[in-house]
Amino acid sequence: MQSESIKAAKNVDQDRLWKRLMSMAEIGALPNGGVNRQALSNEDILARQRIIKWAKDLDFQIETDEIANLFIRLVGSNTSAPPVSTGSHLDSQPRGGKFDGAFGVIGGFEALEAIRCAGIKPESSIELIAWTNEEGGRFQPGVMGSSLFAGDISISDQLDVKDADGVKLKDALSDTLASTPDLLLRPFKSPMKAYIEAHIEQGPILEETKNKIGVVTGIQGLYWYGVEIIGQEAHAGTTPESNRHDALQTAISIIQDLKQLMHDETDTVRFTIGKFDCEPGSPSTIPGRVYFTIDFRHPEQKVIDNIHRKITPICNKHAGVCKVNVSQIIDCPPVHFDEDIMELIKTAASTIGHNHLLMPSGAGHDAGHISKLCPTGMIFVPCKGGVSHNELESSEPEDLVSGIQTLTACLVELANK
C-alpha cells in the first residue's frame, strides 16, 4: 500500500464527517431521530442541493444523468482516464434512519475532501456518486438509479411508475432535474475504473464480533413475490365456517407453510412478509381479498432455486375455495464482489489498524448492479444492535470514520495504480 494512500486516509476528519451527516439528517427529520427522505421528493431535492453547495464550495466537478444520479468529481491528473468511484444513496425509507445510504454519500464526500486536504492529486479522477432511488419505497423497483446506469433496466419502463398518491416518476424526476438546471447530463454506462461503496452493515455481526470493518464478499440473492388471494366478502355473523371463502385465513395457512419451508438451522435464509393488505378491512366482514409480499434472500443460488420452485405450489396448495395468484416481482441472483478489491480493502484496513471480517451483504445495494461495469467492492461499518430501516438506526462516529479511512486509502491506491 502506497504511503500517499495512507496519508489521505489520515486526513479523514471525524468531526467534519459527523457534522455533515447530522446536517443531512435535518432534511426530512422525523420525531424519533429518523428521516423520511424518499426518492425524488422535495426532501430529496433539498438533500441534493445541500451536497451540491458543499461540492461547489470545494470546486469539485458536478454532473448528473437522465435518472438524476449525481456525480461529484475530484479531478485527477489524467483527465481522460475513467474515474475510481464511490457512492451510495441519499433517499430513505418512509421511516428510515440517518445512516442508511447517507453514510456512503457523505463519507465518500469526506474521502474526496480528505484527499484534497492531504494535497494529493491522484492520477485517475476520484468520484462520488449519489444514486437515485435506492430504497424503492416510493417508486418501485429500488436500486433504480444504479440499475439504469448499469443498463440492467430501461428508463422508458420506469417513467410511468406511480407512487401511492398517483404521482408519476417522470413528473417527480422532471422536478428533480429542474432543480439542478446547470448540470451536464452524463450518459449511462460511462466507464469507471473501479467502484467501492461504504455502508452501515444493517445487521448485528460486526458489533457482535467486535470487528471495525466488514469486507463484503458479495450480496445475497433477493427474490420478491406478490401473493393475491381472492375470497368472497360475507357477513361475519351469519356465514358459517363451512360456507366461507375467507381470504385472510387462507393467507395465514400459506404463510405458516412458507415459514416451515424457509426454516433454516443456520439462520441464513431471510424470509419476510413486510406488506400485508386485507380488504375491505371491516371487522364484521369476512375478508374478500388479501395481498401480501414475500421477501426472501440467500447467498447461494442452489438454495434459492430449491426454495423458489416450492413457493407457488405451497401457495396453491392452501387455496381451498379461494383463488390464489402468485407473481414474481424481483429476481436478483447473488452477486460476488471482485477478489482484488476485497484484498485491497483487507490490506487498507490492516495497514490503518482496523480489524476486519469477510462477510456477505444481507441487503441489496447499488454496488450489486455496478459490479457488472467494473471491479467492485463494499466496506461495512457496525451499527447499533444491527437495527436499520428504523428511525432508531445508529452508529458510533469512530466506527464511521474507520470505514471512511479505509475507503479513502483504497480510492487513492486504485487511482494511482
Next chain:
Amino acid sequence: MQSESIKAAKNVDQDRLWKRLMSMAEIGALPNGGVNRQALSNEDILARQRIIKWAKDLDFQIETDEIANLFIRLVGSNTSAPPVSTGSHLDSQPRGGKFDGAFGVIGGFEALEAIRCAGIKPESSIELIAWTNEEGGRFQPGVMGSSLFAGDISISDQLDVKDADGVKLKDALSDTLASTPDLLLRPFKSPMKAYIEAHIEQGPILEETKNKIGVVTGIQGLYWYGVEIIGQEAHAGTTPESNRHDALQTAISIIQDLKQLMHDETDTVRFTIGKFDCEPGSPSTIPGRVYFTIDFRHPEQKVIDNIHRKITPICNKHAGVCKVNVSQIIDCPPVHFDEDIMELIKTAASTIGHNHLLMPSGAGHDAGHISKLCPTGMIFVPCKGGVSHNELESSEPEDLVSGIQTLTACLVELANK
C-alpha cells in the same frame, strides 16, 4: 288472526316494493350491483330525502330525533296509544348490498301503504323507523341509532367519534339534520307497543332448507376485540430470524391458536379476523406493528364466557419478544326475542301460506336494542347463497314479498289488539 290483518297482507304489492328497492339502490350505486351508502354521508341524506318524499306523497306523519332516526307514521284511530313499529336501516357497508337494511325500511313502507290501500284504519298507529348508522362502517359503534334510542349508550359519548377522514360524527349529523329542517325532534325512549323488523337472513339456512320465513328467536352474542402487536421495524435482508421482533409473525401465531380455540364441530361459533393492518407495509421492512380485530359470536352465554376468558391469555402466550395489547371493543350478550311475537309471526306466516323455520340471528340488528323497550321480534327472508356485506347480495322479489306480507299481517294484528 283477524281477517283485517290478512286483508292488509294481501294488499302488499310485489312490483311496487321491488321498484322502490331498486330506486333506493340507485343512491350510492357501485359498479358490481352493490351500494356504498354509509351513515350520515351525502348518499344517506339523499336516501332519507327519497323516502320522505314518498311519505309526504301518502300524507304519512314524519318525525326525527337527535341522532336522525327517521319515523314515518300511519296514524291510527287512537292517537294517544303508543305505535306498533317496524323498521331497519338505510346505511350500508362501504361495499354493501342492495337489501341489507334497505329491505326492512322499504318493506316497512310497503306495509304502511298496503294497510292504507286495504282501507284499514288500525287502532294504534303503525310506524316505520329508519335507524341511523346500523353498520358502523364509518362511525363506530354500529347499531348506534337504536342503541341511543333505547338508552343503552349516551349521545355525548358519540359526538366526537371521527370517520377515517377525520370528520366528526357531530358535523355529519348536523348536516343530516339540517337536510330535514321541517321535522319535529322526538325524544329517545318514546314508548312503542311492539317492534318487528324484517331483514334478509344474510346466511344460507332458509335457502338451503327451502323455507320462506325465518321466525327469529334472538340474536347471538357479539364480542369484538382489538389486538395490537408492537415489534421492531428492521431490515428484511440483514436481520437474522433470531434477532427479529416481527409483529406479523407473532400475529399469525396468535391467529392460528385462536382458530383452534374457536373450532366447533357444530359450526355454530362465528370467528372472523376482518381488519388486519400491518405497518409500515414495506416489503423489505420487518413489520413493527400489527393491529387486528377479532369478531366472535355465539347464541349461548356459557360458550361465550368460556371463549372470552381464553382470548387474552392466548394472545399473550405468543407475544415472544413483541408486546401484545388486547382490548375489548364490543360486548353484546345474546338477545332472546318475545315468545308472543314469535308465535304471532308463525301464525301469520302459516295463515298466509308461507312455510317457516325458527332460527337465531347471526348478525346484530337494531331489534336487539329495541327488545329492551317493548315486545320485539324479527322476520327473515332468504337471500341468495347466504351472501351479504357484499355487492353480490341478492334476493328474489317473491321471497321479499312473503316477508312483507307476514310483517303487514303482524303489524295490523298488534295494532288492533
